[in-house]
Amino acid sequence: MNSEALVSIIMPCYNSSAFIEEAIKSVQQQTYKNWELWVIDDFSKDHTKERVENLMILDKRINLLNNTSNLGTGAARNKGIEAANGTYIAFLDADDLWHANKLQLQLDFMQTHDLVVxxxxxxxxxxxxxxxxxxVQALAVLTYQKLLKSNYIGNLTGIYNAHKLGKVYAPLLRKRQDWALWLSILKQIGETKGMDEVLASYRIRNDSISQNKLALLNYNFLIYYRFLDQGLFRSLNSMRIFLWEHFFIKKQQKMPLDH
Incomplete structure (x- = not known):
């Protein structure tokens, strides 16, 4: 892999003081060293900013942007994407973790298979x-049509080539905007490949939106209705397909870790 290729890592955060140091350290432990980290604090009320600032003193690759009001994860991610200087843009939320070889293996995979995402x-x-x-097992091949049915990209593992695609931004929805971003990319390129290797750890939070099934349905409907502008009846049909895919097909991705 070309050692000159800079990776910009986007990390939105809100009241993340309990987890953010561990998340940032998982970036610092990457075997691939040519990265910059953009932490976007979405008007936290705890000690998140102070914890990031302490790490910045010792590592100039870490950058902090501060929102003056709480704008939501989508707006925070977009602020980081706008500031990014890298050939590649990757994402890591403040409570999740990367494995040490994540970037190196993924960039090598992209180069070997000539992939932009x-x-x-x-x-x-x-x-x-x-x-x-x-x-959660990644699909070996993911098409735009498959992604329309449900989000098959774990955002903490996604990476795209901004020099080839241009910078792709998320819509200003409070939730599920990561799915919309990957939909925008897959609509451009048609399909891509996923990696079998486990390269990150997703933290299941007790208060996570994914635990609230009713809210999950509402935000997914908004992707079809508002972001994709499908209209009411088509959006309802897309939700019917989503429900089948999410609860009967996608659950097959979840399997024992040693499988």
């Missing part, structure tokens, strides 16, 4: 960081 499998950990023994 890719993603990988990831494992699940509890809120306190304990192993659950489960992983």
């Amino acid at each position: 890719t993603f990988s499998s990831y494992k699940l950990i509890s809120e306190n960081g304990e192993e659950t023994g489960e992983k």
Whole structure:
């Protein structure tokens, strides 16, 4: 892999003081060293900013942007994307973790297969960081039509080539805007490949939106209705397909970690 290729890592955060140091350290431990980290604090009320500032003193690759009001994750990510200088743009939320070889393996994979975007499998950990023994398996091939049915890209594993695609931004929705971003990219390129390797850890938070099934349905509907502008009846049909895909097909991705 070309050692000159800079990777810009986008990390939105809000009241993340309990987890953000560990997330940033997982970036610092990458075997691939040519990266910059953009932390975007979305008007936190805890000590998130102070924890980031302490790490910035010792590592000039870490940058902090501050929102003066709480704008939501989509707006925070977009602020980081706008500031990014890298050939590649990758994402990591402030409570998730990367494995040390994540960037190196993924960039090599992209170069080998001539890809402008890719993603990988990831494992699940509890809120306190304990192993659950489960992983979410990445699809070997992902098409735009498949992604329309449900989000098959774990955002903590996604990376795209901004020099080839241009910078792709998320819509200003409070939730599920990561899915919309990957939909925008897959609509351009048609399909891409996922990596079998587990390269990250997703933290299951007790208060996570993904635990609230009713809210999940509402935000997914907004992707079809507002972002994709499908109209009411087509959006309702897309939600019917989504429900089948999400609860009967996609769940097959979750499997024992040692599988």
